[in-house]
Amino acid sequence: MNNENETPRTPAVYLQSFGAAGTVTGSKHLLQTPDLNILVDCGLFQGIKSLRERNWEKPPAALSTVDVMILTHAHLDHCGYIPLFVKNGYQGKIYMSPPTRDLTELILRDSAKLQEEDADKANRHGYSKHQPAEPLYTTTDVEHALQQFVTLEPGHTFRLNDEIGFRFSPAGHILGACSVEINCYGKIIVFSGDIGRYHSELLASPVHPVKADYVVMESTYGDRLHGEADPAEAFARAIRDTIFQRGNLLIPCFAVGRAQDVMHILYRLKNSKSIPQDIPVFLDSPMAASAGRSLLKYPDWVTLSSADAVRMFSGVTVNPDYHHTEKIIRQLGSKIVLAASGMLTGGRVLEYLKHYLGDKRNTILMIGYQAEGTRGRALLNQAPEIKIHGQYYAVKARILEIGGLSAHADQGELLTWIKGFIPAPEAVFLVHGEPSAQEALRIKVKDELKVPVTIMKEGIPQLLFPIDQNQLKAQSQWSEADRS
Incomplete structure (x- = not known):
């Protein structure tokens, strides 16, 4: 699959990143399956001007195929693009934990208000090259997006169809932040979200998902240690x-x-x-x-x-x-x-x-x-x-x-988290990190876990696994209780 807009011809599950690939901002990770396309996070690009300007570009065609959205937490680089995504035509549900729902509403309302205020200042003082300057989205756009929010408690399985379900596990980082465990055609794919500290000032340590065949993992501090001092x-x-x-x-x-x-x-x-x-x-x-x-x-x-x-x-x-x-x-x-x-x-x-x-x-x-x-x-x-x-x-x-x-786990804590999967995953995919941090963590994970590690590149699909239609029901790992 070489073209980002090309639909896979054989039954398979693919991973494709449209943000937070080689950078720490704009998180958007698309899980493509024969039945459903799932977008994990929908964040704004922040930082250098060339990144910020991408928020104004037409979304890649692959994102128009999204059926379901899952939000890991409420920070703007993970949720800030949602109002524009909805404005551009997304009509599906957006799943998140209850605290994330409250905080995301706060952050999106504030984001829209600041954009409206900045556009107004730019127009009054004439420091924008755009005439007139306009906000990326408005408070009205936020109101429309909020109607599509659905909350789920961690640890409880929600089935999207006969072959795909997911559940949340608290990840520390901020209130409500979660990792997402997706059971997809008999394989378990874990999206780490942003992993918090193991000794936070206010939050409990991350709750580790039990098993993963594939892990999509943040790498913000993949090359740094925070130190032990209070x-x-x-x-x-x-x-x-x-x-x-x-x-x-x-x-x-x-x-x-x-x-x-x-x-x-x-x-x-x-x-x-x-x-x-x-x-x-x-x-x-x-x-x-x-x-x-x-x-x-x-x-x-x-x-x-x-x-x-x-x-x-x-x-x-x-x-x-x-x-x-x-x-x-x-x-x-x-x-x-x-x-x-x-x-x-x-x-x-x-x-x-x-x-x-x-x-x-x-x-x-x-x-x-x-x-x-x-x-x-x-x-x-x-x-x-x-x-x-x-x-x-x-x-x-x-x-x-x-x-x-810092709210992000350092290299040692990231390694502690990834080593918590027993047995080790079949493959690890690194996102949400700058190149030097990702390369340092890639080497560490590869050497210590002896598993393949891929640094995601934006828009380039990665084949996770082909689907054997004859074994789908036999492979399903959800319990009977989950099925009900």
């Missing part, structure tokens, strides 16, 4: 040093996941008096506040007690409206500000950057993965200036990175 100690040092300099600490963070982790760390540090208890903490992201309330709604998904979840918000001031951002910036005295987005690709954090980057007393604390081409990656690479809304801002503030708070 990130709270590094936070405390950064905060104390910044206060000593009479500066401000800006923490760009993803509204879902990292913001809640950081608030919990700050709560711990104040309780232990490791940092001044009166240092103001601002959360300039209503979405992050709403996501935090989900910790109370889904207590079975977190390790934090409901009482602690309430208390960790008690010392945080939530800014409900972007009009108040300027007031926070002007407030005298040292302060800690949490604002989205985590990779500095947009959102309210950019307003703080405009004011804080030029002052050497301030600290910008980077705590998550920074994709190639983002402002976050540029800061970590010691860029002397950053472009924001058409203007350049000199970087004089101190730029620090704390890696131990």
Whole structure:
């Protein structure tokens, strides 16, 4: 099968990636079968301009054949393209866990609102080459997509037809994140989704699927180890040093996941008096506040007690409206500000950057993965200036990175996860990673598991297995209870 639009002539199951192949963004993985085509994740491309521009391109023809969509978790690079996909004609169901449903609604509404606001600013200030500038999708498009959401609890099998069924397993990473185990014509195909840490601040360790014939696996940190140190100690040092300099600490963070982790760390540090208890903490992201309330709604998904979840918000001031951002910036005295987005690709954090980057007393604390081409990656690479809304801002503030708070498993944890399959899978396919990380993990998995490992290339189909029609029923591995 050489042409991406060509339909397989012999009964077989194929895997094809239309995002997160050689990059960490735009996750879209198509499982093609004779009866159903299943899309796992439907994310936006983020990062460098050439990637972002792909969100505006006409989707590949193969994506028009999707019958069913399964969503692993709520981050924008996994769910952000859904409203446009629906707008372009997708009418099928979109399956996800209950927490993912709530968080995806928050994230998509926020994404549409930010796009509408950015288009409005571009038109008013004339810094877009498009006349007029338009959002990729609108809040109305989000409303239409939400009608196709269906929730399923982890561990419960849902059958799509006589030969294909699937179930979720919690994957850590963020609230509601899951791996997907698809039983397809007697073979089990596991999509890892984004795998979380085994010692998270708030979430339980990943729940490992029992068996897999084929594994489609993320590889974000395939070449890195996070280290064993408690990130709270590094936070405390950064905060104390910044206060000593009479500066401000800006923490760009993803509204879902990292913001809640950081608030919990700050709560711990104040309780232990490791940092001044009166240092103001601002959360300039209503979405992050709403996501935090989900910790109370889904207590079975977190390790934090409901009482602690309430208390960790008690010392945080939530800014409900972007009009108040300027007031926070002007407030005298040292302060800690949490604002989205985590990779500095947009959102309210950019307003703080405009004011804080030029002052050497301030600290910008980077705590998550920074994709190639983002402002976050540029800061970590010691860029002397950053472009924001058409203007350049000199970087004089101190730029620090704390890696131990990442939501992604590091190389050691990825290896622990893949080794959990007994027996080892027949083949592993790596997605969601930059080339150097993927190559490092490919070698590790191949050497330690002695199985073939393929790095997925965008648009290139991979044959998973042919189908023997005479053995379909004999091969089915679902239990009688699952069948019912």
